[in-house]
Every structure is written in structure tokens, then in C-alpha cells.
Amino acid sequence: MGKVTKVYWIGIALAIVFVGWGVIMPGNLDQVMTVSQNFFLNQFGWFYQLAATFFLVFAIYLIFSRFGNIKLGKDTDKPEYSRLTWFAMLFSAGMGIGLLFFGVSEPMSHFSTPPYGEAGTVGAAHLALRYTYLHWGFHAWAIYATIALALAYYKFRKGAPGLMSATLYPLLGDRVKGPIGITVDVIAVFATIFGVAASLGLGAQQINGGLSYLTDIPNNFTVQLIIISIITVLFTISAGTGIKKGIKYLSNTNMILAVLLLFVFLIVGPTKFVLDIFVTTFGEYVQNIFAMGMRLSPMNEQNESWIQGWTIFYWAWWIAWSPFVGTFIARVSKGRTVREFMVAVTVVPTIVCAFWFGVFGGSGIFFDFTQGTDIAGQSLEAGLFYLYEQLPLGIVLTVITLLLIATFFITSADSATFVLGMQTTNGSLNPPMFVKFSWGFILSASAVVLMITGGLESMQTAIIVSAFPLTIILLFTCWGMIKSFNEEVPRKQRSTDKKPKAKKEIKTV
Template identity: 65%
Template sequence: MDRSVFKISVGIAAVFVLIGVLIPEQLGAAMEVAKGFVLEKFGWFYQLVATFFLLFAAFMIFSKYGKIKLGKQDTKPEFSRPTWFAMLFSAGMGIGLLFYGVSEPISHFSAPPIGEGGTEQSAILGMRYTWLHWGLHAWAIYAIVALALAYQKYNRNAPGLMSATLHPVLGEKVKGPIGKTVDVVAVFATLFGVAASLGLGSQQINAGLEYLIGIPNNFTVQFIIMAVITALFIVSATTGISKGIKYLSNINMSLAVVLFFVMLILGPTLFLLNMFTSTLGSYVQNVALMGLRLAPFDANEAAWTQGWTVFYWAWWISWTPFVGMFIARVSKGRTIREFTIAVLLVPSLVCALWFTVFGGTGIYLEVVQGLDVSSQSLETALFFVFQQLPFGALLSVLTVALITTFFVTSADSATFVLGMLTTGGKLNPPNGVKVVWGIILAASTLVLLASGGLTGLQTAIIVSALPLTFIVLVMCYGLYKELGKEYKKQMNPDWKKQEKAKPEKTAS
């Protein structure tokens, strides 16, 4: 096993953590400068590539390549379609949906990208932009990377590495320094992308504990939360994917479904159904315009787009090695058309329903009942809404438990993926490697929280995702090249014999 990627990645991560411990303020200031530079200079780039990935995914659905199967032509899917859909649903769930479930729609409602806040129009607009950030664009990014990983794994028997997806373009160079650099970039994008989710989770667990039992909401408490849950997810990671992640994922699924339907029933059900229908029409009508909006003539509107939309595109790109590997792992035997349609539509629909129920309830409480939901902080908005509903305390306890299990499964899966990326694609990385990455992941999260809080988390995502974006673009080109050959192979199994039988051209 080549340990060079592991050694380089751990070394750089250790230096980052050490700097954060010794000079957190200077690290925070440097990251803020880097964030401003990337947002100002590359915001247009993120908008264009996110739209390109959506168009590329649509091309995969409607082109002749949609018939190609991931695996041999006689390969059968490993999981039934309902089970597969449920797994895609679980990939779409996470700490972010709980953290932003109420807070993002209500934030856009009170401070929309366009026009006056606090109106009926801004309510639909706010929900529509939330759907944009968590909908088709996001899942197109995941779908493309997952498709490239699955194709290389099942059709070319390549290792589960980001560098392997570039083989059609770079050839054997992916086994040298270029490939190692690609894998190191993927490691750090994954590290910071997941660290952001863990940071949000520790903040919201702290907010829930403050609401339930009065524990102060500060960095010290968040440090203790991180320490306890780090121990939990390292134990889970070392028990293996078949035990730890499987059991916790089942618990996650059950708790999330229960919480969703309880909120739908206890909340303003008819209002939420009407909100969903209205937002759906508005989203379909404006999705292209929203996905390319930058507001070059209005600095405030431009700042809104950079702080929300561009941040999300970077976040999803940074998560692609993590989520892409999971989706690829469970999708063997599917055709490209079936795969892309499912990955685009199933999680997007789940996210749309989730935000409509949670965010719509928050908007209803403010517009109809006159409560000041929008003044709550991002991490406390959900618990404030629970206070206004029957069984609010029970819902808060359930949510803290759900965030905790999401926290553990996200970190557990991340250590598994980081282990794969740094051990040459091993399907079962050594426990020692997973423990090292678990400790680094927790330490990086604490450093980012200490040096800049939510801003520090956002900065790490935006900066680390930029080089990975170029890698994914090359990946798209390589996938397109390979599918041309695969189409000939699967549609005409004798094409290689025919190619060899052709007479060679002679020089005149």
C-alpha cells in the first residue's frame, strides 16, 4: 500500500491544526482574506460550473449514453429499487437540514435577495431560493462525481479514488505525482466540508441543551460536545461499516421520518401543502435565472448571492468525494439514465418537502401569528419554533438525539472515506488510519470554530473547494470520452473484433 498520500495529507492537516492552536486570530484573519478573494474573483465561476453540472446531468439522462449500465451488461442491481431510493434519501439527509431547516427559509423571508422582506412575496421567494440551494443543482454535482466513480469502479475495475476518474484524460499519469495531488486535494475538500457540518452540529446540540436544561451556549461547551462525540464516532468507525454505520443510519432514518411527519401534522398542514405547491411552480419557472444570478450592479444583492448561493455550490463540491463514493457504492447494476434521474429527483424532492414543512412552519408563525422567528439565531430558530407547538420539549429532545446520530454517522462515514482516499482506495481501511482521521477531523472542526465560528467554516469550504472544482470539470470530459467507447462495447459486444479485423491503412 502506497502511504505517500496519507503521510502528506496528515502532515499538512497537522500543520493547519497547530497554526490554529497557536495563532487562532491570525488564522481567522488570513482565512477571511482568502474567503473575500475567492468570492469576489470566482463567484461567477461557481455559478457557471453549478449550472454546467446540471446541464451535463440532463445530457446523461436524455443522450444515448443513458442506456449504458454501471457494470457488465448482465449485472443485476445489488439493492431493490425501494431500498436504493431509501439509501439516496439517507444521503440527502444530514446535520445541515436540521440546522438550516427553519433558519434558512425564514432568513430569506426576512432578508430576501430581491425586494422587501417580511411580505407574502418574500415568503415564496425565500422558500424558492432554499430549494435552489438544496435541490437539482446540488444533486447534479453529486450525481456527476458519483457516476464517474461508479463507472471507473464497475466498468473499468479501478480503485475508488478521485484520481482514478481522470484516467481517460491523463492515462497512467494518475498513478504518479499528478494523481497523488488530486487525491490530496480531495482529502482536504472532504475534511473541511465535513468539518463544517460537524461545527454546525455542535453549535445546534449546544443550542438544544441550552433550551432544554440551561447549559450555556459557548465554545467551551461545544468543545466538550466535540470531545464526547469524537469518542463515539471513532468507536463506531472501528467496528466497521457493516455494524456501526449501518445501525446508526437506520436509527437516523427512523428518527428523521418521525420528526418530519410529526411536524407536518402538528404544524399548519394545509398552509404547508399550499406553500409546497406554490413554491414548486415558482421554482420550475425561475430555476435557470436563480442559478446564474450575480447582481453586478448592486453590491448588497451581490453579497447576498456570494454569502448564500456561492457558498452552497462550494460546500456541495467539497462533499463530492464523500457523498459520491457512497452513492457509487450502492448503485451497481443501474443504467446511467436510471441512476441520474434517481440521484437528481429523489433527494431533491426530500429536501424540498423538508424545508417546506420546517421553514414553512416558521414563516407561518411569523406572518399569521405575529411571532418574531426571524430574529432568532441560525442554531436556535428550530427550537424556538418547537416552543410554539404541542409537545415542543419532546420534539427538542428528539432533534438533539437526531443531530447527535447524524453527527456520528457523518463523521463515521467521513473517516471511512478519508481512509479510502489515503490508502489507495482500500475498501476496508485499517482502523489506525480511521482513528487518525477521526482525531484530525475533530481537531480541524474545533480550530475552525475557535478562529472564526460559522464564518471560519464557510471560508474553509469555499477555499478548499476551488481546486476540486477544476478536477471535477476534467472528470466530466473524461467520463464523456469513456462513455463513447462503452456505448459501442455494450450496444455491440463484437465491436473490438470488428476493429481488429479492419485492414490497416498503408502509407501512400
């Protein structure tokens, strides 16, 4: 009990109020969330666009800056995990379920309802993949990398707790120990809850969709509730084994299954078409990344609505996820240098994610555009399984997908309980079991409440609202990080000079 902080009790109390509100008055909660979503999207869409682009520019700057040789730890520290295991953990925590849920459905949605121009055309096909890469690419991983870098740097090099509030120490000093720090950490906790709960809801919906495809099991809320309950038990068991066993083994399993699914799908699908369209559209994405990432449409209400519903929602989602994913990435990245870390976390996952969407989304476009198969007309959770019907080994692919969704589901929830436990026990790397179990229950209950009150739209609202104050915190975190780096590596010292010495630890946070 001694490790538990005020952030835990405040966070638990507010989470229980939210869950109770959704159970007792779901209609009222839905109404409030809808009003909140409209306000933030209409008034602050420009802010999310600028912030996401800033984090990308900041990540690029750090890769090429004189700070590249700073180590995330003492100068003698070595990485705890091999690069392969490290990458597996990044993907499992970062975007696992989303890749499967949106792999076919998002490109097909953009193909049938493009951000601009005529639907169902060659141009719409290119835009569909370009914007999907945008939403899951460099911007997203730059957001993760930025906060993960700050957390790892202050935790392993400066000896500070692995908390969001600790990243503001260079700016606020000892004030991070008071109400300001508690507020920052509570905001991070709630952003994590809503971000992860949305993913758990998506995972339950897609598992249900796959089971309905294979069997006569109906696709409805009751079945999804049962799925969430079963997965909750499984990830609770995994959480009890610790990060070096449960999460590590599940992450490696995820990577094996994901690679197997990707290459089997590539081989049995329209291989040449997929590779051609991936190379073409990825090049277009890189060429137009900044224009796409800052695009708004103030004089066209329909286009503006599309940007708000997709691009701005994604920026908010990745920001809301950043304390969770950032804390987890930081935890497994001790001993890496700033440059190695930023390249690995920003560039490598982007290329893999883009290839994933190029293969799955490109295949969906092929069958819809050239074969007349109505892939675009399917629901978000069923699009992938409908596409499998058009391919050899469709049943095998479905089974592999359901196993992968389940393991991603368990890993994401397991990682989230660890991160929430860490955030609410003053950065403990081994949070007490009752803390992790309580957060596991809250995550599952929050996912159920969001599904009751409006499904995907409710999840979007919770993410967009919770991400707004967190975005401001992350911007200040970048400022503090540059201030700390400048103290370690003065301007006159180039990155090729001798390794910087670790400064005095922060023991007062």
C-alpha cells in the first residue's frame, strides 16, 4: 500500500464515477460527449493539426541533432532486450488491434468516401492509401517517440520517477511534486484509459465479426460483452506474470503471427498489384506528408467533416495513447541512444505499418475496383473477413487473424495495466498486483460503457476530449527536454565528440 499515490485514488474515484454515469444514465453521457466532441473538433481542429506536425518536425530534428549520442541511461548501461524483441514490444503496445481492425476497412472507406474528389476512381484509390499511411505513419510514431524519449531519459539517466509530471521538472522544479504534478499525472491516466478502452472495444467488435463469419454466433453487444469478459480474465493472468514473461512472450507471439498473416495474405492475394500500388502511393505520401498533415477545409463543410472524423481523430488518438505507449516503450528502451531510439521508434514502424496497409488495403481496392466485389460496402469490423472470402485459404487466414486479435488484445490490456500501475505508484517498475488488477477492471468497464453509449463515435469523443489538455502538456515536455539536453551537450560540443557525462540525478521529483 505504501507505493500507491494520490494519483491512484483520484484516478480510481473519477473512473468509477465515469463508469457509473455510463451505466445509470447512458443517454445523458452520450449527449454530453457529443456536445464536447463538436466543440473541440470545430474550435480546435487547427490546434491538433499543428501539434501533430510539430511532433514530427521535433523528432526529425532530434535524429540529426548534436544530442544523438546521449544515452537513455548511464553511459555503461546496455539494452535489456534484443532488437527483435524490442520491435515486437513496440508493435504490440503501439497499434496492434488497430492494424487488423482498420487494415482493410479504412482504405476502403476512403476509397468510397475520399477526402476530396470523385469516389471509386483511380485517384480515390491513391488518396485512400496515402491518407491511411498519413494516419498510421510518421506523425503517429513521432508522437509516441517524443514522449517515450522524455520518459526514458528522465527515468534512466536522471533517476526521476517514470511519470508524465517528471518530464516537466526542468520547467517547474519542485512544483511537480504538488497539485500541478498530480493534475498532470491524472490527465495522463485518463487519456490512457480512454485511448486503450477504445482499442479494446474495437478488438471485441472484430473478434465478434470473425466468429460470426466462421459460425452462427450473432454479432451483437451481448457477445462482445462476453468476449471482453473472457479477455479480461486472460490479460489479468498475463499481468500477474510480469513484463519479462507475459508481455514479452505474447509480444513475440504477436510478431510471429502478424508476419505469418502478412506474407500468406501477400502470396495468395494480388501480389503484383499490391506491390505496385504500395510503392507508388508510399512515394506520394512521403512527397506530400506535410501538406496532408496540415490540411483543413474551412470553405467546404463536407471536406472539413471528413478531416475532423479521420485525421484530427487520429491525432487525438495517438496523443491520448502516448502516455501508455510512451511509458511502455520507455520501460523497454533502457541503454539505447537518442538517435537509435528516435530512428527505431519513428521510421521503422512507419514503414512496416504502411506496408501492412498497402497489402491489405491494396488487396481490398483490387477486388473492389477491378473485380466488382463490394468490399467497401461491408461494415468496419467485417471488411477484412469478407475480403478473405475472395482468396484461397480464407478460413485459415480468418483463424490466424482471430488468434492475432486475441493476443494483441491481451498484450495491449496487459501493457496498459502495467503502465497505469506505474503512473499511479510513483513510477514503480513493479506495481503491486492489486493496482494492476484494479486498472484492468476499469479498462474493461470503460470499454463496455463507451460501447453502450454510442460505440465507435463515443470512443472518438472520449479520445478527442482527453487528448486536448495532454497535447499542451506534451508541448511543454518538448521544451523541457531541449533545455535538459542543452545542459548535457553545449552547442560547442558536436555529436561526434566524446560521449556526454551523465548529470546529477533528479532525486526531488
